[in-house]
Amino acid sequence: MPEVLSVLVKTPLSTIMDALGDPIRLKIVRMLLEKGEIACGGFDLDLPKSTRSHHFKVLRDAGIILKHEEGTSIYNYIDRESLEERCPGLLEMLTQAEPPY
Amino acid sequence: MPEVLSVLVKTPLSTIMDALGDPIRLKIVRMLLEKGEIACGGFDLDLPKSTRSHHFKVLRDAGIILKHEEGTSIYNYIDRESLEERCPGLLEMLTQAEPPY
DNA sequence: TGCATTGTTCGGGAAACTTCGAACAATGTT
């Protein structure tokens, strides 16, 4: 393992940016910003559920979304409070960014 | 080539986020934000110049930085104007984000 | 004309990411 890598490791912020660097995950986040809560399957993404689940996990591990089981359904939603504390202005930036996203 | 990928391709915004998803590039951007212009070699990054050049290219291709040759030196600086237009609030967010970055 | 400096490009090998089907829980429904 090269010594250089020990100098710069993944940080919370770079992890967040990395998670948002994928077009699919970025679309998921934007859908959540628009519609509030969405069940994992409630996306019009033509992807197998294993792929979807993977992307949701990346977003969860980055601290961007949380999930919330209510009865029979599992909803995903954006952890606005935590995000606003760690990256003030990020969510507002995402909603204001120019298309195409 | 899977059909699915034709639905969601890289977008300008996801490209920007992806570029900032690397700890090294994020550090470069933060240094530029603090110090204004910096020559490619003027970073205290313990990396060979080929690696450094690679990261600068990624940042340039994402439209985050520009370079500016002045006499013998080549300076890099952040394209604030263009960034502010495409991602309003991004630079402010980066400066306000909580450490560790 | 050499020589140093600075940055890019190329080629490879290693590591990480993305994607998918299949198998596996967990829950609700009939």
Added chain:
DNA sequence: AACATTGTTCGAAGTTTCCCGAACAATGCA
């Protein structure tokens, strides 16, 4: 109990990224 639904996990394959040394411009200086 049998089945459907929803989401996770696993393993494998393909792609991409990252990193580095080496070779290659381009410029300035001795």
